[in-house]
Amino acid sequence: MASGARKAISRHDASSRLPRYLQVASVLRRRIRDGFWAVGDKIATLEQLEREFGVARVTVRQSIELLQGEGLLRSHQGRGTFVTKALENKRWIHLATDWESLVEPIRDNVVELLPTLDAPRAPMIGDDEGRPAPSYAYLRSVQKRGSEPYALARVHVAREIFARAPKRFAARPALAVLAEMKGIPIAQAHQTLSISAADVETARHLEIAISAPTAEARCIVTDENDVVIYVGEVTYPGDVVRLNIELIDRRRR
């Protein structure tokens, strides 16, 4: 008994409504992800884990079976349980930190327009974000990569601009169309990222669980007169979004 601080998962804790075997699994998964146990390592024995988490043997086994199903672990009778796979993450959607890399990757995206049930209402624009245009066109779409949905977009485009190419706006990402238009001087483009959870509708369109983490990107574009010509709210499944930020780079390239 390696003098470990035992942190039995308490029964009455509010957060303990998640089944015990899933809580244990989540701790084990983290230990693998963080490299506490590397691939090939033998993890703690059932008995040690029973004691550490204060759960029954069968419960620990249930957790391990779950992780075996995920291909992370493999048990061998008489020998122990071993890590068989590193936890590697999927392919990421890299969020842009400049205009070019915002527009470039979505240039050729397939969008699938959604019916706009609710009357297109004016976008919410903060006082410091610019002056609203007289009127906006409103579009909702699901962006797909192959057959997989990866973003849900709700977009307001100044009606005057939308009117110049309504068909293009219906077929391609609004930002891409905007970027290619002649004679639209963009003075300012700003993006805000926040984190939320999928509501029922978002979950359906993105094919994720309700309450699953999501990234909400809100992008605002203004013209030379400080008029807001584009407001886009895009929701991504949280598990595919990644953002790289260069804080300092003094290396020679």
Next chain:
Amino acid sequence: MASGARKAISRHDASSRLPRYLQVASVLRRRIRDGFWAVGDKIATLEQLEREFGVARVTVRQSIELLQGEGLLRSHQGRGTFVTKALENKRWIHLATDWESLVEPIRDNVVELLPTLDAPRAPMIGDDEGRPAPSYAYLRSVQKRGSEPYALARVHVAREIFARAPKRFAARPALAVLAEMKGIPIAQAHQTLSISAADVETARHLEIAISAPTAEARCIVTDENDVVIYVGEVTYPGDVVRLNIELIDRRRR
């Protein structure tokens, strides 16, 4: 055998093992917090909610009873269920996009060191991220704002550097200590943001629900020899993180 068609709310088995009434409660709670239903408003009827989430009437009631216990809702037979209390949104934590604004706001943070139960192991460093130092010190801490925890940090500091001021590293944010040290030339600092869901341990430390959205920031600092001297993984509750990105700004200031 009757367990067949039951996927209105779950769909993805990942985090959906949470009891249904808790999932529903969390959606309702979010709607109140986000102002979809304001104080005094009548929320949707039981029947609407049953249909929306695809659960039985009793299950919806169970969720509502929970929120009544929290003082958020009040049901009246024959009238409906009403919002009785607002949930204020917390202040935002603005994530940094440059070194100064990364270090500045945390300069005076209070950190509460956590016991490092697991043997300090080497941080995971990608090939393109720099060369590993011979050895690292490992620290875990909860960062607090007042009495409220707002971040969980797991930090590796090159042991040679840690040894220069072990006490300061134990009392203040490692990045702040690092930034103030003389004779530490920082060549590169890079931050990656991704989105995840709270596991059991994270949920406990940050006092949020299991599976609640979180932001994972990973910051890597290298010295002039391309040696990684700092690797920090910081987890924030998702609902307080916000990131502003200036894509274009051609305004005269």
Next chain:
DNA sequence: CTCAATTTGTTCGTATGTATG
């Protein structure tokens, strides 16, 4: 080679929580 210790695998009975109709 045998034996004992270690470790995972299996089964039983029981109790409680969750969810339906």
Next chain:
DNA sequence: ACATACATACGAACAAATTGA
């Protein structure tokens, strides 16, 4: 409120494979 079903969790006993002395 009730009858039903299924999932979760416990403890304990026993079986089977592996390892090393």
